[in-house]
Amino acid sequence: MTKQRTLERVIIVGGAAAGLSAAESLRKHGHQGEIVVVGDEHGERCDRPPLSKQVLSGQWESGRAILMAPARIDKINAVMHAGRAQRLDVAGHKVELADGTILDYDAAVVATGVRPRTLAGQAISGVHVLRTLADSVALRRSLGGGRRLVVVGGGFLGLEVAATARKLGCEVVVVEPVPVPLASRLGSTVAEQLLAEHAKHGVEIRCGVGAEEVLTTEAPSGRMVSGIRTTAGDVLAADTVLVAIGSVPNVEWLAGSGIDTADGVLCDPYCQAGSDVWAAGDIARWHHTGLGRSVRLEHRLNATEQGQAVGRNIISDSPVAFTPTPFFWTDHYDVKIQLAGVVPENAVERTELDEGGSLIRSFTQDGRLLGVVGWNAAKALIPYRRQLQASLVPA
């Protein structure tokens, strides 16, 4: 059994997937002191992947997309403090909250995640982002038969919403500046196949085109969106616009703390960002010794795994470098795409399986397997994921 540190209080700033996972892991590894989870979504925390799919479509009522069952959360025995942190005093071991509360800590975890990037003119009725449960419910209300949705951004989120909206009977147009959306994330074969799948379902995807301006009209209820003027110069009429152009790490509250926040919170291989400060989840940029570089993953599974690693590393006197095999999935219509590892630029792509509607492509660089993508091949992908896990163990 590893020797454990005795800590009186651990503060976790951010109470979603990574934060809760870290809290649970602290208990699992023997932490008996206080855990305070500071968060601003305590009443509405949710599992986010369903927000663009089952919750958005209405197939699931919103309460079903949970992170952990209430009994499981209660078992952690953490103090859930509703609020936002506004300052971190690393040397002083204090977190200052927006409501003026100052909390001392022995160890702190930064798990404040990311927020959607916005367009100029975002705060217009009918223009949406999608991150929280409230966002999903609001977006759902403005989709439906015959309504015209323009999605700005053809990444995972934008395309998943396009698929869901199409199933709800919307006319959907996606604008995306890159020539083949998601080619750098899925490899060109699967990315092109995904484009074709959307086209087959009647989603219009305008590649090489961005949003120049959000256009509005005056309605009885006030100013509302009427369309998007594209960088190609034409106007796309819209009843509803979803802005899905990426995310911004919530690091502003760390200003002045001395923590490197150039792209999320910079951490060492153990996910440590500073003296007694750790980070986990979408916000953490840590040195992955298996990949030989720093990475920041906005993947649902990583939030859980990294939270678990941080909980362990805080308590243990023999911390373990965090070297997960990155993994994410994305679902569109009847298609489940899963990617394990990474897709490096100039990777050698190879088909490993292509039968019965299942496709698996591998990505190698200098003879080393670095990534594998599956299209409706969840079970068949498992042996490749194991191989990848072995391949990513640092030499």
Place this chain on the structure above:
Amino acid sequence: MKILVDVDNCIASGACVLECPEVFDQDDDGLVLLRTEQPAPEHHEAVRSAAAACPAAVIQIEE
């Protein structure tokens, strides 16, 4: 130990299979299939890890 899985919420991440293939399997759609509802003691720790790892929180354990 008794395991319950909520297949309806499973998103086919395979995290459980990777953690404990002796107890967890997947069907052709990738959805979780339990090999046994009452795993042998030598698998209990791995089963607990699998339940904690599941990103959709579909594995419940009764100890």
